[in-house]
Amino acid sequence: MTVLLVFIGGAIGTLLRFAVNSVVEPVSALWIVNVVGSFLMGLFQRYFMVRDERNWQLFLTTGMLGAFTTFSAFSAQWLMLVKSHFWLSMSFAFGMTLSCIIAAGIGFVIYRRKGVSVK
Template identity: 45%
Template sequence: MQNVIQVFLGGTIGAILRYAIQIVVGTFGMLWIVNVIGSFLLGCLNGYFEKKESKLKLFFTTGMLGTFTTFSTYSESSFNMLIEGPLTGFLFIIGMTLASISAAFLGYFFIRGKKQ
């Protein structure tokens, strides 16, 4: 039950943060901010939790960052962009995917460092 509460509380915080960013910068800007920053932070946390076990892992990863980043909104926006302009939509999808994966990679190695 403690795990469920951690995911719930972390998820609540992540969702509120994502919505606050959307209010400030709009949906398009929010997608870039939350997905790239969220991927970087998730990489950092995975590197950290690989070295040190913590009871807060679910709170931060599945809960907070799981709701802070937003694949469903990303998918919907990507689909709409593809319909409106295939080239713009394609560039958005490739750019967002590469930026998010790169950010996760950088975050992990920022915290974890090179494996020996």
């Protein structure tokens, strides 16, 4: 059952990523999916610290968000930049990483502010 949940979540995440890539140019799409995905991951991680719902956690975080945001796409974009713009590639890597960490932190804190305590 858990494999099926991850599979279905992954299929949904892949389709969502494809939808974003279809309407936004590639570099912007990468930023959007990674920052939005990181925000949602922070929110869901906090939620699942409070509620023991393993199936939903696998579906949403491992499946859907795992497929929606991919480190390999980030790495591929970075490698393309390294070849022609070294300093821009370094800024890209640092900026993306920092933005995603901040977005995850914001998601985590927003849920905490709802007055829900962790077990």
